[in-house]
Amino acid sequence: MACCLACCSKSDNRESAASAPVEEHRKHIALADLSRETLTSEILETVFRYQFDHGDPNIPRTPRGSRYKAYYLAIVHDDISITGNGIPSDEDIKDPDDAFIKRFQGISPIAKKFSQCKKTISGVTDNATGQPGVLLLVGEVRWKSKTEVEVEAGYYFQSMCAAGQLCHLEWTDDKFLVTAVDQPWTS
DSSP: OOOTTSOOOTTOOOOOTTTHHHHHTTTTOOGGGSOHHHHHHHHHHHHHHHHHHTOOTTSOEETTEESOOEEEEEEEOTTOOSTTTOSOOGGGEEOOOHHHHHTTTTOSSEEEEGGGEEEETTEEEETTTOOEEEEEEEEEEEESSSSEEEEEEEEEEETTEEEEEEEEEEEETTEEEEEEEEEEEEO
16 A cells, blocks of 8 residues: 655655644754753654654545544553554553643644544544544654654554554754654555
8 A cells, every 4th residue: 555654855845734833942952952851752743743744645534634533642662663563552552741732732633642532443533522533653762873763653543544654853953854754564
């Protein structure tokens, strides 16, 4: 199956509403000025925003766009692979904290915590409304150098519409950018 998450080159200069807030609060920041914890949080946010902007064309859509009502954000425990073992079990996933979720206010579909959804073989649904959603996952940040990282990521819409991804990011100017995405598996 083809997927538009296969690669995003450094020359991709598209701006989007989902990526704008990251850039607003990151102007003229030096890499050395940020703690590893802050950088990790920024990197995970960048990967989630990349997933918002470059969704898989195989996820069903309506003529007006997405047929799902929410993104459910999940952070996978560091010792669990997304790219090699498929979508992790619920026990291997944790919620982002409230401050992290607030970074995504104003996006559409809305961003919610993983614990606010139910994941079954037939799909992802909101615990309160039963509306369909998409589970977006990010994993451990692996530092390749002072300016390059890899992050395992993935999405789950239903059992036959899911993927594992390895996102490559580089520090460019004053932020990390996704420079390439490998997709080792798709269902």
